[in-house]
Amino acid sequence: xxxxLRKDARMEDLERLRGRLLWMGxxxxxxxxxxGRLSLAVVxxxxxxxxxxxxxxxxxxxxxxxxxxxFKLAGREFVKERLVVEVEGVRIGGDTLAVVAGPCALESxxxxxxxxxxxxxxxxxxxxxxxxxxxxxxxSFQGLGKEGLRYMKAAARASGLAxxxxxxxxxxxxxxxxxxxxxxxxxxNMQNFSLLKKLGEAPLPILLKRGLSATYQxxxxxxxxxxxxxxxxxxxxxxxIRTFExxxxxxxxxxxxxxxxxxxxxxxxxxxxxxxxxxxxxxPMARAAVAAGADGIMVEVHPDPDRSYSDAxxxxxxxxxxxxxxxxxxxxxxxxxxxPTGRES
Ligand code: PEP
Ligand code: MN
Numbered sequence: 152x153x154x155x156l157r158k159d160a161r162m163e164d165l166e167r168l169r170g171r172l173l174w175m176g177x178x179x180x181x182x183x184x185x186x187g188r189l190s191l192a193v194v195x196x197x198x199x200x201x202x203x204x205x206x207x208x209x210x211x212x213x214x215x216x217x218x219x220x221x222f223k224l225a226g227r228e229f230v231k232e233r234l235v236v237e238v239e240g241v242r243i244g245g246d247t248l249a250v251v252a253g254p255c256a257l258e259s260x261x262x263x264x265x266x267x268x269x270x271x272x273x274x275x276x277x278x279x280x281x282x283x284x285x286x287x288x289x290x291s292f293q294g295l296g297k298e299g300l301r302y303m304k305a306a307a308r309a310s311g312l313a314x315x316x317x318x319x320x321x322x323x324x325x326x327x328x329x330x331x332x333x334x335x336x337x338x339x340n341m342q343n344f345s346l347l348k349k350l351g352e353a354p355l356p357i358l359l360k361r362g363l364s365a366t367y368q369x370x371x372x373x374x375x376x377x378x379x380x381x382x383x384x385x386x387x388x389x390x391x392i393r394t395f396e397x398x399x400x401x402x403x404x405x406x407x408x409x410x411x412x413x414x415x416x417x418x419x420x421x422x423x424x425x426x427x428x429x430x431x432x433x434x435p436m437a438r439a440a441v442a443a444g445a446d447g448i449m450v451e452v453h454p455d456p457d458r459s460y461s462d463a464x465x466x467x468x469x470x471x472x473x474x475x476x477x478x479x480x481x482x483x484x485x486x487x488x489x490x491p492t493g494r495e496s
Pocket of ligand 2: 255256425451461462
């Protein structure tokens with residue numbers, strides 16, 4: 152239920168209303184100011200559903216609108232303005248493309264520095280790399296942990312980049328907040344509700360990847376867990392889904408871009424690396440994502456891709472990534488998107 156207050160309502164009125172709603176056992180969001188009006192949302196009642204009539208007679212309330220979709224905070228009914236997430240001078244969701252690039256896994260100090268330099272030079276603005284890796288086999292490389300994060304932050308800052316890395320466990324929140332600017336929730340953890348709840352209290356933005364077989368609604372409901380916890384900085388990421396097609400690792404669902412942007416005010420990033428699993432398909436699908444209106448792309452790049460500890464088959468060389476960026480520079484302006492320029496470190 153969205154409660155829009157009268158034009159002459161002041162903060163005291165809003166606080167009084169909030170107090171009353173809480174006393175009624177309601178779950179209430181912080182207020183927002185939109186179109187010159189204060190409003191807040193009742194997202195849950197004491198015993199589940201809430202009735203419109205209960206609110207219409209409350210003091211200073213002008214309009215009461217029921218939510219028509221279950222993703223109350225991730226949707227566009229309450230927050231109408233598009234979200235722009237800002238980290239380390241990088242804006243995700245604005246009119247400049249967020250380019251998240253780097254290796255699948257952080258492997259060594261040398262590999263980390265070489266990757267950061269290469270992606271910065273080609274125009275990336277956020278450096279990615281996993282320190283805690285979700286591997287199918289327990290015998291595969293599991294990641295460098297904290298040591299990797301330390302190298303990552305140093306390399307990224309030396310190249311003027313923000314950082315993004317996957318969080319696998321609530322236990323790692325503290326250490327990751329020390330070194331990382333954006334916490335990534337991987338596809339396998341999209342419905343790890345206890346992790347999502349904790350991330351609702353985290354001080355960093357969350358890049359939430361679509362689960363391997365998740366619907367749009369399930370992705371948005373996962374975002375809802377984080378938003379409901381009080382963290383309003385969520386970025387959605389389409390990374391391909393499992394379909395009957397076996398040729399590629401996943402089927403990248405480009406339609407997710409216009410659909411999610413219609414359903415939600417949250418920025419949408421596309422990962423064509425995991426979305427295809429095939430190196431030669433990454434650039435065409437990255438271009439398609441930008442043409443479709445994505446707010447960003449996430450691309451795996453390694454100084455020596457064939458020797459990557461993980462996801463070698465889908466990882467680009469610095470040269471391939473630079474070429475991809477050149478073509479994206481042609482497409483971006485056609486859809487009103489500025490493409491960041493490369494920088495030497
Ligand atoms: C990754 O980004 O390296 C990763 C493991 O992604 P996903 O969760 O999409 O498989
Ligand atoms: Mn990977």
